[in-house]
Amino acid sequence: MAYKRISIDTSKHVFTIHGVDEVERPVLRRDLRRSQVEAFFAKLEPTEVALEACAGAHHWGRRLGAMGHRVKLIPPQYVKPFVKRNKNDRNDAEAIGEAASRPSMPTVPVKSLDEQAATIIVKHRELLVGQRTAAINALRGHAAEFGVIAAKGTANIEALLAVLAEAPEIPATAKVAFAAMGEHIADLDAKLAVMDKQLLEQHKSNPVSQLLVTIPGIGPITAITLALSVNPANFESGRHFAAWLGVTPRENSTGGKHRLGKISKAGNERLRTLLVVGATSVIRVAKPGRSSSSAWLLGLLARKPKKLAAVALANKMARIIWAMMARGEAYRRQPSAA
Incomplete structure (x- = not known):
C-alpha cells in the first residue's frame, strides 16, 4: 500500500509510526523495534517521512534519504501544539504527521x-567550559563558608587556593579537599588549552573563519565556531539567521498595535552567548574616534542601557555574519563617529 506520509516518534528502542493516505486518513499505526526500522522502510515505495528534529533524527534522516524517501525534520516546539490531549507515543507520532502536513511548516535540514x-x-x-565554571x-x-572571599574570574583561582592552603583556621581535611578541587580545575584548564589550540589551527585553515574574524567583536574561537556550526544556505536572510539565534524580540501584537518585548532566546544558546559577549567587548571600549565605534552604536549607547545595546549590536552582527557567509563578501567597516 502507498502512503502519502509516514511520521515516526523515535526513542531508544521502540519507534512508533503513523501513516496516512492521500486524503490524510490514518491507515497505519505500528510499533517497530530499532532493528526493524530500516527493513520496514526498505520495502516501501519512496514517500514523505516526518520526524522531530531531536537526538538521532539526522542519522535516520540520512538513512531514510538514502533509500529514496523524502525526509522532513520538524522542530519539536512546532510539533507540541498538535498533540491531542494526553501525551503518548501514538499521539506524538500523529502530531508529527499533522505538523508536517502544514505547507508553511519550517523544517530543519x-x-x-x-x-x-x-x-x-x-x-x-x-x-x-561548563564543568570548569561549575x-x-x-x-x-566552599571557601566562603570559611570566610575566604575571592574576586570573580578564572585568573583569581590560584590566589584563592594559595590563601586556602595557608589559612591556619581551616581544618586539614578541608585543605585536602580544596587542593583536590584545584587539581580538577587545573586539569580542565589544560584540556581546554589543548582544545583551543586545535580550534585555532582549524581557524587558520578555514577561509570562512578567516573572513568572519575581521568583524569587531568576533575572535578566532567565535569565528571557527560559526564556520563549523552554521550553513548560511539554510536561512533566507540575515533576519532569519538572527531569529534562529534568538536575538530578535518577541512580538505580542494585536489589533494593529505592534508590541515588541524581550529577545526570544529560541535558538542556539552557545552562538547567541558568543555574539553577546563579543558585542559587550566592543561596547566596553566604544568611544568617538575608534574604528569599531560607529555613529549608530554611539547613538544607541546615548539612548539605551549598555546591556540592551549589546543585544542590539549582537543582532546586527548576526545579520552581517550571514551576509558575509552567504555571499563571500569581506567586512565593510562602517565610518567611525568623529
Whole structure:
C-alpha cells in the first residue's frame, strides 16, 4: 500500500509510526523495534517521512534519504501544539504527521556526516567550559563558608587556593579537599588549552573563519565556531539567521498595535552567548574616534542601557555574519563617529 506520509516518534528502542493516505486518513499505526526500522522502510515505495528534529533524527534522516524517501525534520516546539490531549507515543507520532502536513511548516535540514563531525569539538569545548565554571563556583562557595572571599574570574583561582592552603583556621581535611578541587580545575584548564589550540589551527585553515574574524567583536574561537556550526544556505536572510539565534524580540501584537518585548532566546544558546559577549567587548571600549565605534552604536549607547545595546549590536552582527557567509563578501567597516 502507498502512503502519502509516514511520521515516526523515535526513542531508544521502540519507534512508533503513523501513516496516512492521500486524503490524510490514518491507515497505519505500528510499533517497530530499532532493528526493524530500516527493513520496514526498505520495502516501501519512496514517500514523505516526518520526524522531530531531536537526538538521532539526522542519522535516520540520512538513512531514510538514502533509500529514496523524502525526509522532513520538524522542530519539536512546532510539533507540541498538535498533540491531542494526553501525551503518548501514538499521539506524538500523529502530531508529527499533522505538523508536517502544514505547507508553511519550517523544517530543519538533514546534516551530513561531515557537518555533524565538525561540531563535536565545539560542543565538547562547551561541555568542558561548563564543568570548569561549575567547579570554580563550588570552590568559591566552599571557601566562603570559611570566610575566604575571592574576586570573580578564572585568573583569581590560584590566589584563592594559595590563601586556602595557608589559612591556619581551616581544618586539614578541608585543605585536602580544596587542593583536590584545584587539581580538577587545573586539569580542565589544560584540556581546554589543548582544545583551543586545535580550534585555532582549524581557524587558520578555514577561509570562512578567516573572513568572519575581521568583524569587531568576533575572535578566532567565535569565528571557527560559526564556520563549523552554521550553513548560511539554510536561512533566507540575515533576519532569519538572527531569529534562529534568538536575538530578535518577541512580538505580542494585536489589533494593529505592534508590541515588541524581550529577545526570544529560541535558538542556539552557545552562538547567541558568543555574539553577546563579543558585542559587550566592543561596547566596553566604544568611544568617538575608534574604528569599531560607529555613529549608530554611539547613538544607541546615548539612548539605551549598555546591556540592551549589546543585544542590539549582537543582532546586527548576526545579520552581517550571514551576509558575509552567504555571499563571500569581506567586512565593510562602517565610518567611525568623529
